[in-house]
Amino acid sequence: MTNDHILSTLRARFGEATFTDVEEQFGLLSVTIEREQLIEVMHFLKEGELGFTFLTTMCGINYPNNLNRELGMIYHLHNLPTNTRLRVKTFFPVLDPVVPTLTPLWATANWMEREAYDFFGITFPGHPNLIRILNVEDMDYFPMRRQYPLEDQTREDKTDSFFGR
């Protein structure tokens, strides 16, 4: 199964305009879609002829300079019989961080969506248990958003003078 075949099948089903930013890096096809079409496209990829039955991983991402597309979700799919991989991205505004859940399609999406919520504050309506998974429960921000510094802010021994800043 070639990447051209995947792309033409998807375009035949959903139209040309649905898939933007199509790129191929290291043989890995990557497409960007709008979140409104996510469930439909994912359902087709899993149940349809392309047979991407396995959700390898998913993650959130934050590009603070992309206006109205600051946050994103990236999904990695795998067709196990033909050993083909596909990457699907979707971007949305940071003020409206809502993406439909994939838990009805893949049970494995459960923990990964909790992780995306934990670190990026992306919410997934329909998720059965959307609570923090790795960070402390009483954390009051989403640490992987670029607006927050990585370092622990309570440390007093690391002043700039030690680092020539």
Added chain:
Amino acid sequence: MAETTASPITMVDAPDGLEGQGFFATSLEKVIGLARSYSLWPLPFATSCCGIEFMATMGSHYDISRFGSERPSFSPRQADLLMVMGTIAKKMAPIVKQVYEQMAEPRWVLSMGACACSGGIFDSYSVLQGIDRIIPVDVYVPGCPPRPEQVLDGLMQVQELARNESLRRRNSPEYQALLASYNIK
């Protein structure tokens, strides 16, 4: 065979006291301090690479049992010395504190390695920047990770503390204030 005069077993020197024929008088504090210092039961709270180094310290080559600590107590109720070895994530912090609270007095804490002492290289939102933010620490062993010799030296420092500690120290207002500053009891 050549006669050997040196005993293979080194005995601990008796504390200062008044010695005569058939009796030896010293203070109870010194005797208890002596006994405590040579029977410290450590609770290894090992979370990462420092824990591996502690395993070498426990093993036959470095042999922590030479210092009376041959019985690592994996229950805090019976432990005298909490050895925190490795990175403590903020999510782990309440567990460390709970383990400390479960220990009976007198209790000592040894913080092993850069991470336990100060957060080390993990200056990050998720890592506790030193366990002395949640529990009082008696001895800090620096290093990343420290060699077993350093751990043994740290243990000997704890022994020194145990040997010279006043029996009334744990009831003193200073000690109560110290615990209160950590919001313990």
